[in-house]
Amino acid sequence: MSYDHSFVVAKFAPKKSASWTSYYGVRAAALLSTRPFLALRMPLVHIGLQEPSDPPCYVLFLVSGRKPEGLNDNSYFALGPASDQESKILHVRPGPLLCPDGRTLYVHTFPKLFEDELVPEPVPVAAEFSHHLDNSDFLTFCRSVLEQPGRIQANTNARYSGGEDSVPVDWDSWSGQSPREGLNERFGYVFEYLRAETFDFSSLESPSIYEELLLYKQLTAEYSWSGVTEAVSWACRIRKFPCAPQRTLAPPFTFTGKIPTVSSDLMAAAFLLNSMKIPFDGDPVPAADEEPEIEWDDGPDSSFPFPRHKAATPPSHIKVVAFDLLDTIFDRNTPIVDALRLLAPSLDKRRLLEVFVECEGLRHRDHPHVPHIRGTLGDVCARLGVDCSNSMLGDALHAILRPGLHAEAEEAVKMLSDRGYTLLALPLPDADSFSSSLPPLPCGITLPAEPLWTNTSGSRWFTQTPHIVFSELLERAREKHPDVDGSQILVVTSGPYRVAEPANAAGFPVALIRRPGSLEPQVDVGTYDPTLVATGLRDLCAQLEPTRGPIQPTPPVKRPFPRMRPFRVCDLYQATRVLGSGSFGNIYGAFHVLTGEEVALKVEMPTGKPDETCVLPYEAQVYRLLRGHTGIPFLRWSGMDGGAHVLILDKLGVNLQQLRRLCRGTLSLRSVCALALQMLDRIEFAHSRGVVIRDIKPENFAMGVGARAGAVHLFDLGLAKLFVDPRTGQHIPPREGRVGLGTPRYASYNVHFGREQSRRDDLEALGNVLLFLLHGRLPWQGIYAPSIEAKLLRIGEMKAGAPFRELLARSPPEFTRYFEHVRGLGFEDKPGYTLLVRIFRERMEREGWAEDGGCFDWVGGAVSPNLKGTLVPDEYKWGRRVHVGGLGHSR
Numbered sequence: 001m002s003y004d005h006s007f008v009v010a011k012f013a014p015k016k017s018a019s020w021t022s023y024y025g026v027r028a029a030a031l032l033s034t035r036p037f038l039a040l041r042m043p044l045v046h047i048g049l050q051e052p053s054d055p056p057c058y059v060l061f062l063v064s065g066r067k068p069e070g071l072n073d074n075s076y077f078a079l080g081p082a083s084d085q086e087s088k089i090l091h092v093r094p095g096p097l098l099c100p101d102g103r104t105l106y107v108h109t110f111p112k113l114f115e116d117e118l119v120p121e122p123v124p125v126a127a128e129f130s131h132h133l134d135n136s137d138f139l140t141f142c143r144s145v146l147e148q149p150g151r152i153q154a155n156t157n158a159r160y161s162g163g164e165d166s167v168p169v170d171w172d173s174w175s176g177q178s179p180r181e182g183l184n185e186r187f188g189y190v191f192e193y194l195r196a197e198t199f200d201f202s203s204l205e206s207p208s209i210y211e212e213l214l215l216y217k218q219l220t221a222e223y224s225w226s227g228v229t230e231a232v233s234w235a236c237r238i239r240k241f242p243c244a245p246q247r248t249l250a251p252p253f254t255f256t257g258k259i260p261t262v263s264s265d266l267m268a269a270a271f272l273l274n275s276m277k278i279p280f281d282g283d284p285v286p287a288a289d290e291e292p293e294i295e296w297d298d299g300p301d302s303s304f305p306f307p308r309h310k311a312a313t314p315p316s317h318i319k320v321v322a323f324d325l326l327d328t329i330f331d332r333n334t335p336i337v338d339a340l341r342l343l344a345p346s347l348d349k350r351r352l353l354e355v356f357v358e359c360e361g362l363r364h365r366d367h368p369h370v371p372h373i374r375g376t377l378g379d380v381c382a383r384l385g386v387d388c389s390n391s392m393l394g395d396a397l398h399a400i401l402r403p404g405l406h407a408e409a410e411e412a413v414k415m416l417s418d419r420g421y422t423l424l425a426l427p428l429p430d431a432d433s434f435s436s437s438l439p440p441l442p443c444g445i446t447l448p449a450e451p452l453w454t455n456t457s458g459s460r461w462f463t464q465t466p467h468i469v470f471s472e473l474l475e476r477a478r479e480k481h482p483d484v485d486g487s488q489i490l491v492v493t494s495g496p497y498r499v500a501e502p503a504n505a506a507g508f509p510v511a512l513i514r515r516p517g518s519l520e521p522q523v524d525v526g527t528y529d530p531t532l533v534a535t536g537l538r539d540l541c542a543q544l545e546p547t548r549g550p551i552q553p554t555p556p557v558k559r560p561f562p563r564m565r566p567f568r569v570c571d572l573y574q575a576t577r578v579l580g581s582g583s584f585g586n587i588y589g590a591f592h593v594l595t596g597e598e599v600a601l602k603v604e605m606p607t608g609k610p611d612e613t614c615v616l617p618y619e620a621q622v623y624r625l626l627r628g629h630t631g632i633p634f635l636r637w638s639g640m641d642g643g644a645h646v647l648i649l650d651k652l653g654v655n656l657q658q659l660r661r662l663c664r665g666t667l668s669l670r671s672v673c674a675l676a677l678q679m680l681d682r683i684e685f686a687h688s689r690g691v692v693i694r695d696i697k698p699e700n701f702a703m704g705v706g707a708r709a710g711a712v713h714l715f716d717l718g719l720a721k722l723f724v725d726p727r728t729g730q731h732i733p734p735r736e737g738r739v740g741l742g743t744p745r746y747a748s749y750n751v752h753f754g755r756e757q758s759r760r761d762d763l764e765a766l767g768n769v770l771l772f773l774l775h776g777r778l779p780w781q782g783i784y785a786p787s788i789e790a791k792l793l794r795i796g797e798m799k800a801g802a803p804f805r806e807l808l809a810r811s812p813p814e815f816t817r818y819f820e821h822v823r824g825l826g827f828e829d830k831p832g833y834t835l836l837v838r839i840f841r842e843r844m845e846r847e848g849w850a851e852d853g854g855c856f857d858w859v860g861g862a863v864s865p866n867l868k869g870t871l872v873p874d875e876y877k878w879g880r881r882v883h884v885g886g887l888g889h890s891r
């Protein structure tokens with residue numbers, strides 16, 4: 001069917017929009033009151049202004065919370081509960097256009113829309129016009145468009161613009177490039193004009209006004225440049241359909257004054273419009289481009305004493321130097337690495353240390369009264385999947401308990417002692433284990449006679465040296481210097497969070513030793529403030545040289561994480577940023593305070609309502625069940641901390657939805673095939689452990705980071721379920737009338753009709769996900785239905801019927817084979833994973849596509865990192881580089 005179709009999508013783009021074109025852009029944009037909105041093209045016959053027998057005439061309506069002004073003063077219909085004075089009310093029953101707060105919407109009409117009758121002079125913009133698109137703008141825009149017929153069809157450039165970048169003159173956006181087009185300069189917004197004169201809708205959805213609404217919806221849903229880009233790319237695809245010669249809009253027509261009746265189409269449009277957020281008069285102008293402070297109002301309860309900023313300190317002011325022995329004087333890391341290398345020779349040194357330190361900290365937290373080093377070794381082996389004999393463990397333990405001295409220790413200690421400093425040591429953690437195996441301390445340092453605090457119940461010395469140590473230290477220092485105060489005792493440590501933070505909080509200056517390659521984290525969240533930073537003990541001595549002049553305080557560092565109240569989980573993981581939000585709480589990026597290793601924290605705060613159960617403990621069980629596959633993030637710890645349920649998981653990279661956006665909306669068949677192989681593998685693994693995922697969607701698959709950047713990971717297992725009864729080993733029985741779970745866009749056909757999900761449903765959902773990644777859109781997206789139930793039913797019908805068949809017809813044949821298999825499976829049937837893998841692998845082999853990490857569209861420079869519209873999380877961008885999949889490239 002041929003359909004005349006013109007539409008305009010208008011969008012305000014705040015200046016510096018690029019700054020919120022980011023992972024957080026969507027969140028920030030939700031607070032902006034300037035939103036993209038739509039000039040609707042409506043057939044006049046739909047609103048009773050034309051007879052069906054007349055040649056069809058269309059008009060663009062602008063729906064706005066503001067009345068038109070200037071020459072078009074009177075050209076509007078008020079929708080909904082207008083005031084008594086309103087003469088023209090477009091009566092809509094039962095009032096779909098009513099705004100929840102009772103304000104009125106106006107449909108701007110168009111008496112002088114057409115070329116010859118456009119207003120002779122530009123209409124002055126009312127002084128108070130700040131951020132609403134009003135009728136005069138609209139007219140100017142229309143004139144600009146109509147003056148240049150054909151330009152759009154000729155132009156194949158991308159159709160987006162804005163932000164601070166200049167806009168190429170030949171783009172068909174209306175973007176302030178000429179003096180005539182001054183609106184953009186003043187208000188910083190951009191019009192997108194998308195015009196498809198005649199095209200064939202038959203292979204798309206049924207022709208209706210919803211095509212435009214769909215664009216609008218997409219824009220409002222994903223308000224960022226990516227939203228625009230997606231909408232525009234969608235429109236561009238439509239535009240690929242053969243275009244008939246351009247026609248101008250139908251002859252001018254005169255408004256008769258007759259109040260129109262509402263046709264069902266308009267009614268439906270009105271329902272959709274009602275769900276849109278259109279700015280109203282008096283809405284506040286958005287505050288610049290500030291990102292909102294992310295409030296942490298449901299997180300674990302923890303607070304930090306922040307250090308005061310220090311003044312310059314003359315070395316002579318320091319009377320006592322107190323060493324934290326671990327890793328400043330004693331070298332504990334080398335023996336740990338040596339010991340672990342015996343157990344897992346192939347692993348990288350740093351990784352071994354990270355695993356050991358993490359296991360040690362968690363073990364100590366959960367079993368504070370049990371000797372921990374042997375237990376830690378056991379945990380390390382379990383974590384690395386290595387089998388060790390008792391004698392191997394014994395050897396490793398022996399090595400770990402024999403730390404040597406750092407090479408420079410003797411010399412440095414002597415030098416400081418010769419300069420007259422009193423040298424003390426903080427008590428050594430776990431002194432009992434070490435007592436017989438330590439080498440003698442360099443001459444001049446005194447240990448406390450009795451390390452009181454190591455036996456403190458639940459002591460947390462792995463992360464925080466307790467406050468009691470510092471009062472004890474002050475007492476010991478006063479034995480030699482009765483008048484000394486805390487500011488004269490320099491604590492030397494390599495542990496920023498283990499020692500520097502509590503020392504600062506207790507009022508002691510700190511010298512932070514950062515040896516090259518040290519394990520301690522480099523991330524500074526502003527909770528400590530070292531007086532000096534040295535690369536080793538020799539450097540420390542040089543900086544404490546009396547003739548050198550006062551030690552200048554380190555300049556304040558620009559803290560990278562100001563937007564969140566800092567909190568720490570298990571005293572070991574410092575949260576730094578929000579990675580995402582889920583239905584039950586937030587997911588935070590965090591790092592281990594002793595190793596700097598990055599992790600993700602999934603946090604759920606119980607509401608306290610008796611009838612509500614928390615889901616994270618359940619999800620933790622599923623993660624435990626699925627341990628052992630590298631394509632599923634490892635659950636490092638789960639439990640209650642600070643009153644919240646917490647999962648500590650491997651940190652992942654960008655999810656497939658974000659990557660699809662990064663790649664401008666669609667992925668190539670090559671990427672889709674390569675992803676399919678990995679995704680099938682993860683799902684097969686879950687099924688092999690008796691688990692159905694029930695929430696297969698692109699957002700729940702993410703690439704790894706670092707060395708695992710080419711691997712797809714399956715996560716978010718909160719909806720997963722055992723399909724095998726663990727007591728009987730039997731498959732669960734089929735059931736009807738189940739509540740639909742998962743995401744309707746991708747869910748299997750069965751889910752829409754209330755059937756219990758089994759393995760086949762995960763695989764059907766995977767098929768839908770792959771089609772979505774390939775096409776960028778599924779036919780049932782954005783359809784209209786009067787209620788959610790009706791919509792779910794309608795989507796189900798589409799999945800079962802012609803729209804799905806048409807989708808397959810325009811997809812590579814592999815998908816037909818794939819769906820033939822998965823839709824042919826019975827409830828209990830085991831899917832033919834090998835067959836499904838073969839379908840995609842054969843295609844890859846035929847095409848000569850390698851399956852390596854470089855096969856994805858986003859790797860290796862195929863996608864320009866700085867294109868607007870990408871949703872690459874900030875952590876993947878720095879300067880003009882982007883690192884996706886671990887392979888960075890410059891523009």
Ligand SMILES: Nc1ncnc2c1ncn2[C@@H]1O[C@H](COP(=O)(O)OP(=O)(O)OP(=O)(O)O)[C@@H](O)[C@H]1O
Pocket residue numbers: 579580581582583584585587600602633649650651652653655699700715716717718
């Ligand atoms: N391990 C992780 N590493 C990095 N980011 C993550 C991780 N886990 C979750 N995220 C981010 O947080 C978002 C939400 O996480 P998740 O899907 O687990 O939460 P949810 O509450 O189950 O969400 P939903 O309601 O969408 O199912 C994800 O889309 C992802 O961007």
